[in-house]
Amino acid sequence: MKHLLMHFMFRNYLIFLFIVLPFKINAIEVVNLYSAEVVVASQSASDRNQALQSALRAVFIKVGGKEINHPLFNQAIKNYQKYVTKYQFIRKNNKPLLKVAFDEGKVNRLFQDSDLAIWGRLRPQVMVWLVEEDGLNRRIIASSSHSPLPELINNFSQSRGLPVVMPLMDLTDINAITLSDIWGRFPQAIAQASVRYGAEAAVVIRVSNSSIIANEALTADCPLCQQNPLALDWSLMTDVQNEHRQTFSAQYQGDNASKLLTSALNDITDIIYQQYALSTTKSNEFDIEVANITTLETLMAVTQFLQELSAVQSVQLVSAQGNSRRFKLSLIGSKQAFFDSLKLSGQLNRYIDPLSAPLSLAQLPVFYWGKK
Structure with missing residues (x-):
């Protein structure tokens, strides 16, 4: 009986902690999006070429988030050699594999030319x-x-x-x-x-x-x-x-x-x-303000962070006043996709006045740099 009571109290204590402590949400930066490892029957030219095509198809699935059946992609798989940057034969778990890396820029341009969304x-x-x-x-x-x-x-x-x-x-x-x-x-x-x-x-x-x-x-x-x-x-x-x-x-x-x-x-x-997913067919210019940039080091960090977001095509600093800096962003896809990217990273946090009316996407958003 005592054991059951302690178990009940400990579980309730954990639930209390989960309720009162803030949720910590992590995003994962997926690496090796533009490379793949595929099984290869042998090191012969025909088997290698077939494996290279399979590897490119696997990369399309990872970058695009789903199976893609599109004429330009089907043609690209036939012309796989245009996208390959390097490959090597390896063994894992006693299986012969071909490890292949592909050109990121060329793959992304293929998505743009096909008007298909990509996943950052x-x-x-x-x-x-x-x-x-x-x-x-x-x-x-x-x-x-x-x-x-x-x-x-x-x-x-x-x-x-x-x-x-x-x-x-x-x-x-x-x-x-x-x-x-x-x-x-x-x-x-x-x-x-x-x-x-x-x-x-x-x-x-x-x-x-x-x-x-x-x-x-x-x-x-x-x-x-x-x-x-x-x-x-x-x-x-x-x-x-x-x-x-x-x-x-x-x-x-x-x-x-x-x-x-x-x-x-x-x-x-x-x-x-x-x-x-980010639409490659929409390009929107969008201004944001970061309110706590006090050093050149912070300015460079914020600029680099914005440039590396998959939802952002380009970044331009347009004005400065006190510790605030305004940036003009050229977005790939919608503003909501941009906000979703920020939510996942947790590095740039939007300021919302709890006493003000609900914000709209049209308002100039103000952010603070740094993890909460």
Whole structure:
């Protein structure tokens, strides 16, 4: 009884900390967007060339955030040699691989010429809570679980360039969230438990052979589900810091958990991509003010930071007054995409007067430099 009471008090203390302390949201700068490692059958010219084409296709998926079927891209894959900067044969886990790097500028120009959106290097960290139900038994799949699904999720993360983390399910997680919280998809509990992982988005995926299977899964409409029926569904919070609204999926049916999970991850990534992708067809000039630039070093740091944002095409300092500096930005995509990039970085924070009327995108935004 004493043990249960202490467990209850400790869990409530953790929840209190999660509520009163500010959320810390991390973005991940994805590296190696313009390189890929692909399996190669041999070092012969024909196998190498086929692997080079596969590598370029993989880079298009990472940079564009999704599978791309476009005439210019199909032609580029045929003319892959124009984009290759270097390659080498390597071995990993006893597998022969070809490691290929591609020209970033040429790849980006291809997206611009095709009027297709790109996904910048700064991407949201996605927390995946995965629960398997087998009959009456349920278990949370941790990152170290003896299951093929964590490896599948990791491989998917690498191929799509989406930073994904799974729970450790150590003592901290066990005391922060329950299996019932996850299975019931209670947003506040999930958001609070995802904080330690620096998650921007959180997704709950449920795989079951019992309670969530719809009656249709046992009918002739799903012949593959007859012998070993499985169902999968998911819910997604794209902003665990400020919102607990969830998007709920329809049910996925089949007899193979890996295939169902891959389909779900593709759909989830597409939703996240739509929020953060940058249109290459829109170019907007946009002024901002940074209010606390007191040294030349800070000015250079702010300028470099803005130049490196994937949503920004160019930066120009246009005026100075006291410690305030006004910059004119040429944006790739919308102003909202620019604000999303800033939210992920946490380095340039917008000042909002709590007593003023709600801000519009048309107003001159004022920022302060430095982590909160």
